[in-house]
Amino acid sequence: MFEIYDRLAEQALQGEAPSEDDGLWVLEGEDVQLLPLLQAAYAPREKHFGRTVMVHVLNNVQNGLCAEDCGYCAQSKSSEAAIRKYPMKSDEEILAEAENAARAGASRYCMVLSGRGATLEHTRHLAELIRTVKETLPIEVCLSAGLVNDEQARILAEVGLDRLNHNLNTSASHYPEICSTHSYADRVETLQAAKNHGIGSCSGMIVGMGESSRDILEVAFELRELEVPSIPVNFLIPIEGNRVLSDGSLTPERCLRALSLVRLVNPGAEVRVAGGREGHLRAMGSLALWPANSLFIEGYLTTRGDDERDTYQMIEDAGFEVHGNPTWQAARDAGVDPASNPTPDAAEPAQGSFRLRGGDGEILKPEISRPTRGV
Numbered sequence: 001m002f003e004i005y006d007r008l009a010e011q012a013l014q015g016e017a018p019s020e021d022d023g024l025w026v027l028e029g030e031d032v033q034l035l036p037l038l039q040a041a042y043a044p045r046e047k048h049f050g051r052t053v054m055v056h057v058l059n060n061v062q063n064g065l066c067a068e069d070c071g072y073c074a075q076s077k078s079s080e081a082a083i084r085k086y087p088m089k090s091d092e093e094i095l096a097e098a099e100n101a102a103r104a105g106a107s108r109y110c111m112v113l114s115g116r117g118a119t120l121e122h123t124r125h126l127a128e129l130i131r132t133v134k135e136t137l138p139i140e141v142c143l144s145a146g147l148v149n150d151e152q153a154r155i156l157a158e159v160g161l162d163r164l165n166h167n168l169n170t171s172a173s174h175y176p177e178i179c180s181t182h183s184y185a186d187r188v189e190t191l192q193a194a195k196n197h198g199i200g201s202c203s204g205m206i207v208g209m210g211e212s213s214r215d216i217l218e219v220a221f222e223l224r225e226l227e228v229p230s231i232p233v234n235f236l237i238p239i240e241g242n243r244v245l246s247d248g249s250l251t252p253e254r255c256l257r258a259l260s261l262v263r264l265v266n267p268g269a270e271v272r273v274a275g276g277r278e279g280h281l282r283a284m285g286s287l288a289l290w291p292a293n294s295l296f297i298e299g300y301l302t303t304r305g306d307d308e309r310d311t312y313q314m315i316e317d318a319g320f321e322v323h324g325n326p327t328w329q330a331a332r333d334a335g336v337d338p339a340s341n342p343t344p345d346a347a348e349p350a351q352g353s354f355r356l357r358g359g360d361g362e363i364l365k366p367e368i369s370r371p372t373r374g375v
């Protein structure tokens, strides 16, 4: 009865991917048992990462004002989400926020800019910021700045950018359903440019956008093909005003099956339980740590999420440990525990099946949402 789980685990430990049939079974087999599946996905996770959890902090350094029409994105021209739009933050602000991320224990600081892509001049400016963060803080730097060509990748590689993020989001065949202003192939080219210049790539998916299980499978295999070392798995956050809203497929079990599949197909990758973790997994959130070894704290680009305290407590309660940056790790070893004295929030009213702690049921981050809708 448990042979298939043992086989999946053994294949992943050998670095082999499951067959297509097994992958589809993981996603939609009626006889799948969740705990043995999670345990199978845990085998390669433990082999490569032990029981550690890497923590990332996102900085939305430029919000909205994007001419692209990605249907899931509150920053898109096609979205009527009540977000505050702003051009790129000042260098001082970006550097101060990097310092805060390092202090919170984050091992990576991800700067994210809205838009199709940066100009060459803008890329040089970003490169200088990346150089400064890397020279002054014990934290690795990731950048998400839209499409990146070969020359831009060269500039970013020169300053030691650790990772370039560009999500595939969904399969090639489903891509036109979510975006018409750029193509899946454009996204793959950006990942190739990063790879050509030795920058680690970070690319993942968004589940819950009306895709089939086969679409999820295709993305997982494409990421394997591209040898992507860092894979964020997002679960669509239903932001009012966006064109693509939840397709109703996202139960905690569906999320955990998708994470398990991604891990089994990409056994050595840093698999991240990313956007939508809190609202879609809810009480089952800690089970995501069996397939995933990485997460975000303090929310996402435009939406709220659990803070450092609640997240670290969840990690510790599940028997895992935060793998922080070296300075944070040293402080912790000296007896300073960021997960101490937690004060869990009371349960909040549900907003459909998606629920976040605190914030009176509001999904958007307070600093992102406009005070008056429609302004």
Ligand code: SF4
Binding pocket: 066, 067, 068, 069, 070, 073, 074, 075, 076, 077, 113, 114, 115, 116, 146
């Ligand atoms: S995902 Fe990026 S490119 Fe697409 S609309 Fe949002 S900010 Fe623009």
